[in-house]
Amino acid sequence: MRDTIKLTQPKEIVCIVCPNGCRVLCEPSDGGVRYSGYQCKRGLAYAEAELIRPMRTLTTSVKTAFADAPVVSVRTAGEIEKSKLREVAGELGKLTLSKRVKIGDVVAQNVCGTGVDVVCTSDRLVQSL
Numbered sequence: 546m547r548d549t550i551k552l553t554q555p556k557e558i559v560c561i562v563c564p565n566g567c568r569v570l571c572e573p574s575d576g577g578v579r580y581s582g583y584q585c586k587r588g589l590a591y592a593e594a595e596l597i598r599p600m601r602t603l604t605t606s607v608k609t610a611f612a613d614a615p616v617v618s619v620r621t622a623g624e625i626e627k628s629k630l631r632e633v634a635g636e637l638g639k640l641t642l643s644k645r646v647k648i649g650d651v652v653a654q655n656v657c658g659t660g661v662d663v664v665c666t667s668d669r670l671v672q673s674l
């Protein structure tokens with residue numbers, strides 16, 4: 546089933562696809578949405594996606610069992626639904642790595658059923674491998 550856009554009042558979305566940071570104004574119009582303020586098609590696609598299903602990459606850190614690096618930075622390997630950020634962050638907060646990992650190693654698979662893995666983004670644990 547295709548997601549639909551339900552917009553009852555105007556909303557401004559800052560496009561983050563490129564450094565221009567265009568402010569895209571989204572306004573209800575004849576049962577649909579009228580977009581203005583974007584400078585290219587990528588901005589339009591971004592604004593539509595933000596209204597339908599906003600996605601984000603989560604960057605955080607997790608605990609480890611190692612005194613020389615008690616926490617290590619991680620991020621989702623892809624974007625997850627914005628509405629899942631809190632749940633995923635909570636799940637990662639319960640995690641304690643008992644194995645030394647390096648950049649790119651998966652520390653959690655399919656986190657919270659999102660279909661996205663979480664990978665290590667630091668080599669803090671590598672020195673003692």
Ligand code: SF4
Pocket residue numbers: 560561562563564565566567583584585586587588589
């Ligand atoms: S609308 Fe186009 S030019 Fe403007 S920020 Fe988005 S990608 Fe960049």
